[in-house]
Amino acid sequence: MTEKIKVLLSEGEVDAKIQQIGEQISKDYAGKQVHLVCVLKGGSFFMCELAKRITVPVSLDFMSVSSYGSETKSSGVVRIVKDLDEPLKGKNVIVIEDIVDSGRTLSYLLEMLKDRGPESLRLCTLLDKPDRRVVDVNVDYTGFQIPDEFVVGYGLDYDQKYRNLPYIGIVEFE
Ligand code: IMP
Numbered sequence: 001m002t003e004k005i006k007v008l009l010s011e012g013e014v015d016a017k018i019q020q021i022g023e024q025i026s027k028d029y030a031g032k033q034v035h036l037v038c039v040l041k042g043g044s045f046f047m048c049e050l051a052k053r054i055t056v057p058v059s060l061d062f063m064s065v066s067s068y069g070s071e072t073k074s075s076g077v078v079r080i081v082k083d084l085d086e087p088l089k090g091k092n093v094i095v096i097e098d099i100v101d102s103g104r105t106l107s108y109l110l111e112m113l114k115d116r117g118p119e120s121l122r123l124c125t126l127l128d129k130p131d132r133r134v135v136d137v138n139v140d141y142t143g144f145q146i147p148d149e150f151v152v153g154y155g156l157d158y159d160q161k162y163r164n165l166p167y168i169g170i171v172e173f174e
């Protein structure tokens, strides 16, 4: 199957939005330090760009989860592939995600991270597809709400391709 990519959010729009979120986080955490937890691989491009725009002290950690399912739908069964290097106890944690879709991955992950005793725990996602929500998830910082389309770019993949696109595009299958 071949596919075409149609631009949904340009590089300029995405960059401007990340700048805004960075400023908001810097305000909200004034006088504190934030610990960004990136959900690999999709969240990595967003986290790096966001971290550069946060003016309070930042530390970073990474984890990788895999949700069993088809290429375009998650099943809700989540497995930790790579855990965090550092404990979360006493830290102001912000989980950085590429997209919240059904919410299954995130609701599982946030419950697990809460048990590790962070001082605070928030969620920041570049994209949100609210129409697809199956499990309720409280998102603290959202870049863009988008329609129910399969998107790639800025870390998001289709079959491991297109993560490196500097914009968000809709995948059109032909
Ligand atoms: P959820 O558990 O259904 O919320 O799934 C979230 C994960 O599914 C995301 O972190 C992505 O890895 C993947 N995903 C959901 N929608 C898309 C999409 O439109 N493009 C690429 N990956 C997606």
Ligand code: MG
Residues within 6 Å of the ligand: 039, 040, 041, 042, 043, 097, 098, 099
């Ligand atoms: Mg993801």
